[in-house]
Amino acid sequence: MISISGDGEWARPSVFFGVCASAMTSPGKQPRTREPPCLIAPQLFESMAEFTVCSSNALVIDQSILWGWLLGLSVDQMVGYRQPRTQTPVSNKVLKSYVLTQYRNFELLEHCLHEPRYFYEQQYLFPLSPQAKKLLVERYYGFDEPVMRELLGKKLSARARKDLDEVSEKTKIHLGSCRRQFDNLKWILKQVEDSENRPIIEEIQNYFMLSKDHAR
Numbered sequence: 524m525i526s527i528s529g530d531g532e533w534a535r536p537s538v539f540f541g542v543c544a545s546a547m548t549s550p551g552k553q554p555r556t557r558e559p560p561c562l563i564a565p566q567l568f569e570s571m572a573e574f575t576v577c578s579s580n581a582l583v584i585d586q587s588i589l590w591g592w593l594l595g596l597s598v599d600q601m602v603g604y605r606q607p608r609t610q611t612p613v614s615n616k617v618l619k620s621y622v623l624t625q626y627r628n629f630e631l632l633e634h635c636l637h638e639p640r641y642f643y644e645q646q647y648l649f650p651l652s653p654q655a656k657k658l659l660v661e662r663y664y665g666f667d668e669p670v671m672r673e674l675l676g677k678k679l680s681a682r683a684r685k686d687l688d689e690v691s692e693k694t695k696i697h698l699g700s701c702r703r704q705f706d707n708l709k710w711i712l713k714q715v716e717d718s719e720n721r722p723i724i725e726e727i728q729n730y731f732m733l734s735k736d737h738a739r
Contacts, residue, residue, distance in 0.1 A: 584659075588625040593662060595699015598622050636663045637710070639732040660732055663707075669694035670704050679709040 587608075591601040601622045602615060609618065635642040639660045643653070651659075673690045677683055684705055691698040711727060718726040727738040 584628065584655075585625050588622055589629065589659075589662065592626055592629045593665070593700060593703065595697035595701075595703070598626060601626075632659070633663075636660060639664075640730065643732055657732070657734075661734065661737055663703075664711075664731060664733060664737070666704050666708070667694065667696055667700070670696055670701055671708070674705060674708055679705065679712070 587605065588601060591604060596604065598619060602619050605622065606615065606618060632642075635645070636659065642660065643656055670690060673694060674683075684702065687701045687705060688698055690696075691701045694701070711731065714730050715723050715726055724735065724738050727733060728735060731738070
């Protein structure tokens with residue numbers, strides 16, 4: 524269901540199509556068939572109480588748009604960035620719809636990226652290759668050194684989060700990216716504090732599924 528486009532790992536796309544139907548029968552009368560609904564004669568559909576079709580297309584994750592989303596660019600800013608770099612001419616309306624869809628997909632995935640181990644273990648909900656999941660997790664938990672220099676040693680309070688516009692202005696990094704890094708750093712520090720004296724690097728690796736170099 525999900526694949527990644529760009530320079531990273533490609534996951535083989537798949538398409539799921541399901542049909543669920545229940546036939547109405549009078550009391551004591553057996554159903555006329557147990558064959559799949561798609562193989563039943565059209566006349567039977569007239570007696571159906573329910574007919575539910577569930578389908579999904581392959582979900583492609585565009586890495587260049589992922590980069591813009593992680594950076595904190597707005598949809599319009601991302602459209603402005605992509606338009607001159609698009610090989611095939613496309614209208615702003617179509618490109619904006621595409622970018623907006625990508626952003627919505629990232630927002631859905633973000634909830635699971637908060638729990639990387641759960642994200643890795645969900646093979647059916649997120650049929651991505653381990654390499655593709657690793658790419659998403661490590662990019663989501665990526666940090667910029669200038670931002671980290673401004674945040675480390677400070678109390679990561681709600682008030683400090685409100686002052687991130689100053690950090691953004693000083694480091695020249697978009698405010699949305701500063702907020703993501705602030706929230707991720709705060710979440711990582713909380714997990715480390717609750718690690719019961721286990722090695723810090725090992726705890727970060729195990730909980731957030733990051734490489735040793737990234738965890739450092």
